[in-house]
Amino acid sequence: MGLLDQKFESSNVVITTMDDLLNWARLSSLWQMQFGLACCAIEMMAASASNFDMMRFGVIPRATPRQCDVMIVSGTVTLKMASRIKRLYDQMSEPRYVISMGSCSNCGGPYWEHGYHVLKGVDRVIPVDVYVPGCPPRPEALIEGLIKLQEKIRNESLVQKKAV
Amino acid sequence: MTAQEIHDILKAQFGDAVLEAKLENVPDPFAKVQADRILDIAAFVRGDERLQFDYLMCLSGVDYKGKLGVTYHLYSMVHRHKFVLKVEVPTDAPNVPSVESVWKTADWHEREAFDLYGLNFTGHPDLRRILLPYDWEGHPLRKDYQTPEYYNGMKVPY
Amino acid sequence: MTETTETIKTSTGRVLRTEEMVVNMGPQHPSTHGVLRLEVVLDGEIVVDVIPHMGYLHRCFEKHCEHMTSYQQVVPYVDRMDYVASMTNEMAYAVAAEKLLKIEVPERVHYIRIIMSELQRIASHLIAIGTFGIDMGAFTPFLYYFRDRERILELFEMTCGARLLYNYIWIGGLSHDLPPGFIEKTREFITDFKKTLKEVNDLLNYNEIFIKRTANVGVLPKDLAINYACSGPMLRGSGVSWDLRRDDPYTLYDRFEWDVIVGKGEMGTVGDVWDRNMVRQREMWESLRIIEQALASLPEGDVQKAIPKRIRPVPGDAYGRVEGPRGELGFYIVAEDSVTPYRIKARAPAFVNLSVINEISKGAMLADLVAIIGSIDIVLGEVDR
Ligand code: SF4
Numbered sequence: 001m002g003l004l005d006q007k008f009e010s011s012n013v014v015i016t017t018m019d020d021l022l023n024w025a026r027l028s029s030l031w032q033m034q035f036g037l038a039c040c041a042i043e044m045m046a047a048s049a050s051n052f053d054m055m056r057f058g059v060i061p062r063a064t065p066r067q068c069d070v071m072i073v074s075g076t077v078t079l080k081m082a083s084r085i086k087r088l089y090d091q092m093s094e095p096r097y098v099i100s101m102g103s104c105s106n107c108g109g110p111y112w113e114h115g116y117h118v119l120k121g122v123d124r125v126i127p128v129d130v131y132v133p134g135c136p137p138r139p140e141a142l143i144e145g146l147i148k149l150q151e152k153i154r155n156e157s158l159v160q161k162k163a164v
Numbered sequence: 165m166t167a168q169e170i171h172d173i174l175k176a177q178f179g180d181a182v183l184e185a186k187l188e189n190v191p192d193p194f195a196k197v198q199a200d201r202i203l204d205i206a207a208f209v210r211g212d213e214r215l216q217f218d219y220l221m222c223l224s225g226v227d228y229k230g231k232l233g234v235t236y237h238l239y240s241m242v243h244r245h246k247f248v249l250k251v252e253v254p255t256d257a258p259n260v261p262s263v264e265s266v267w268k269t270a271d272w273h274e275r276e277a278f279d280l281y282g283l284n285f286t287g288h289p290d291l292r293r294i295l296l297p298y299d300w301e302g303h304p305l306r307k308d309y310q311t312p313e314y315y316n317g318m319k320v321p322y
Numbered sequence: 323m324t325e326t327t328e329t330i331k332t333s334t335g336r337v338l339r340t341e342e343m344v345v346n347m348g349p350q351h352p353s354t355h356g357v358l359r360l361e362v363v364l365d366g367e368i369v370v371d372v373i374p375h376m377g378y379l380h381r382c383f384e385k386h387c388e389h390m391t392s393y394q395q396v397v398p399y400v401d402r403m404d405y406v407a408s409m410t411n412e413m414a415y416a417v418a419a420e421k422l423l424k425i426e427v428p429e430r431v432h433y434i435r436i437i438m439s440e441l442q443r444i445a446s447h448l449i450a451i452g453t454f455g456i457d458m459g460a461f462t463p464f465l466y467y468f469r470d471r472e473r474i475l476e477l478f479e480m481t482c483g484a485r486l487l488y489n490y491i492w493i494g495g496l497s498h499d500l501p502p503g504f505i506e507k508t509r510e511f512i513t514d515f516k517k518t519l520k521e522v523n524d525l526l527n528y529n530e531i532f533i534k535r536t537a538n539v540g541v542l543p544k545d546l547a548i549n550y551a552c553s554g555p556m557l558r559g560s561g562v563s564w565d566l567r568r569d570d571p572y573t574l575y576d577r578f579e580w581d582v583i584v585g586k587g588e589m590g591t592v593g594d595v596w597d598r599n600m601v602r603q604r605e606m607w608e609s610l611r612i613i614e615q616a617l618a619s620l621p622e623g624d625v626q627k628a629i630p631k632r633i634r635p636v637p638g639d640a641y642g643r644v645e646g647p648r649g650e651l652g653f654y655i656v657a658e659d660s661v662t663p664y665r666i667k668a669r670a671p672a673f674v675n676l677s678v679i680n681e682i683s684k685g686a687m688l689a690d691l692v693a694i695i696g697s698i699d700i701v702l703g704e705v706d707r
Contacts, residue, residue: 035350037357038379038703039405042449042486046475049468063352079315080297081357081378084349110398112322114389115382116304116311117296120322136486191421191640220551222641224654224667235654237641237669241548241562244569248641269551272677280384295377295706305384305665 019157026069026095027153030146033068033088034061038075040102040136047139054139057146065091070149072142073128076104076111077119089126097153099145100128103135110135165245167193170215177208192237194248202236202251203261203287209238209247210266216242220267225277227307232258232283253283255306262288280305340366345688349378353457353692356702358676360691367687372680376673379706387666393419393633394492396663400653401487403668404704406449409442409478410646412491417572418642418653419493423635430623431495432573437508437616438478438490439644440609444515445474446647447602454599454696455526458535463526470518473511480504494629505617512610519606527596527603536599537590540682540694544593550678553671554649555605556698559585559598566645578615580608595690595697602699634661641669648672648699670704 004014032054036044048054048061062068065088077085089098100122103109108120122128129152132145167187174195175182181204185195197205209217217238226233236249253260262285263270274285275294282303285291293300299316302309312320330338348359357378363371383403387396400415401408413435420427448471452464475485480501482490490497526532542552547560557564565582567575583604585597635657643652649671656665675698683694 034352039402039486042406050465051472076379076381078378078380079318082318088350108322111381114386117380117382119318124318190638218548222652222654222669226656226665268549269674295380
């Protein structure tokens with residue numbers, strides 16, 4: 001509440017929509033699953049370490065899926081791992097989001113052709129919200145993907161969609 | 165010790181079990197040996213005073229189309245010399261005695277060769293797949309391997 | 323696997339039993355450094371057995387090699403094998419391929435390769451020690467080391483345009499020469515980095531808590547290490563003075579002056595986790611020494627002169643090995659009369675080093691197992707390939 005802190009003489013009421021309040025809360029503390037798969041995970045680590053400091057976006061790594069809001073699939077998903085990723089995704093509580101980081105989890109990346117044990121895209125097992133291209137994507141690219149995800153969350157609504 | 169001397173010691177000890185050798189004008193001098201004698205030979209080269217190959221650098225399976233091979237890269241920490249042993253077995257009966265009892269490191273290398281080539285290392289204490297899932301079918305590094313269409317309901321090709 | 327291991331009678335005559343239980347650790351676990359899965363059999367808190375399960379990152383490296391249309395095309399895949407030390411991977415592949423093809427590369431190429439792989443070794447050890455610190459509950463060294471690692475990555479980036487996977491060392495040469503300003507920037511980095519090294523050394527390695535957690539844990543005796551063909555800091559930590567850069571010199575390492583660091587058991591037994599970690603820490607100083615010498619005597623030359631236009635080796639095979647940050651990294655290349663490699667096997671040091679884990683963690687506490695995994699410094703991309 002830094003913005004409004006100590007600004008008023010007596011207690012006050014702020015009026016906003018439920019949508020805005022919830023979305024604002026969700027997008028500013030996207031807890032991330034601490035979970036690295038391959039080379040992209042090193043860039044993800046770099047993104048949360050000193051120079052890029054992803055934590056300023058409220059992205060804090062948590063070790064258990066039950067406390068997480070966003071799963072960053074960082075690297076090659078193999079067939080052996082795919083069922084585990086599905087299970088981890090199922091264990092996350094809603095609302096949950098997935099960022100697919102790197103060409104491998106987008107579409108198989110360099111392993112698309114001869115990778116007999118590589119899943120060609122994590123979207124074959126779990127739904128993906130944001131794709132970050134690159135092999136590996138730079139930390140800046142990952143942060144951009146995160147901002148895109150925040151934009152997406154900002155526009156969510158509780159209102160039931162009507163058929164047109 | 166030079167490759168020639170190592171080969172001579174092997175030849176003197178095992179005679180016909182040492183099949184052919186290439187000792188000059190190759191990057192790594194090697195000797196082909198009979199597959200069913202490899203365990204004896206391994207135990208000998210590790211124990212012998214003159215050779216003392218105590219360090220197995222690498223153990224690799226190879227598919228020579230029609231035959232499967234195993235290559236052993238040996239090194240001696242004591243004498244600082246290297247040598248390469250090779251064996252070949254037919255693809256339909258790929259039995260090679262395991263050298264796990266001689267060099268512990270061969271354990272995982274052999275499991276890997278079994279996993280990817282289907283080489284059957286007899287006498288290995290725990291020969292199961294190491295990289296691929298246990299219910300995988302086939303041995304992918306064989307030259308005639310066909311990638312499956314589906315695995316556990318997941319589409320494999322792009 | 324629940325069975326009674328021991329029966330203890332209390333003073334009132336009741337029988338207390340302990341049972342073994344199996345705990346699954348990974349593939350998603352913060353301290354398995356990737357997607358390793360361990361099946362741990364525990365008796366209370368004591369580890370009875372550790373059964374590693376790998377392959378969660380098996381990306382079919384060897385199959386890809388057999389489908390490339392040139393030997394040079396393998397290099398990007400080699401990068402992706404051990405992704406925290408791509409330069410040394412490329413170096414190993416280049417050394418093996420040049421041995422097969424009998425290519426002589428110019429001196430300048432050798433020097434630049436050495437500079438790059440020593441920088442890479444530092445970068446890799448920085449990750450190893452940083453994440454090991456996190457495992458032991460120390461977060462600060464991680465941030466310090468990542469800050470300095472970024473500077474190495476900047477150097478790489480200005481050389482070849484990539485931060486992590488470089489495709490820089492090609493068979494017979496390099497993709498680019500050094501850019502202007504590289505030498506000055508590297509010298510600057512070395513000066514600054516020495517300060518960090520000292521600081522973190524005091525902060526982490528001689529910290530009382532850290533010593534308590536690492537000394538006398540996961541002791542790997544000499545013979546066992548050789549029998550399991552361990553290499554790199556794992557082997558040197560056990561007191562074996564063994565470094566391929568000195569003992570089986572490739573490129574021009576024999577021109578430089580530096581020391582091989584071995585574990586001496588300062589805080590406990592030779593070959594414990596502390597020793598292994600300390601070998602890494604001290605090796606970085608030696609790498610700095612090598613880089614300084616190489617920068618001072620860098621010869622001139624064309625770095626692309628020896629790159630072959632078309633690679634079609636004589637049928638045969640070759641095994642080339644180099645000392646990577648994790649140990650002996652070798653490539654076994656089988657060639658037939660074709661432009662495509664027939665078979666490439668990677669002898670990954672992490673794969674071999676990991677195989678000893680069951681032996682050294684028996685009888686340790688579960689919490690020590692985390693220390694042991696961290697000290698082996700595995701990279702799953704290399705274990706599974
Ligand atoms: S996209 Fe590239 S960098 Fe990322 S995991 Fe795949 S191969 Fe590695």
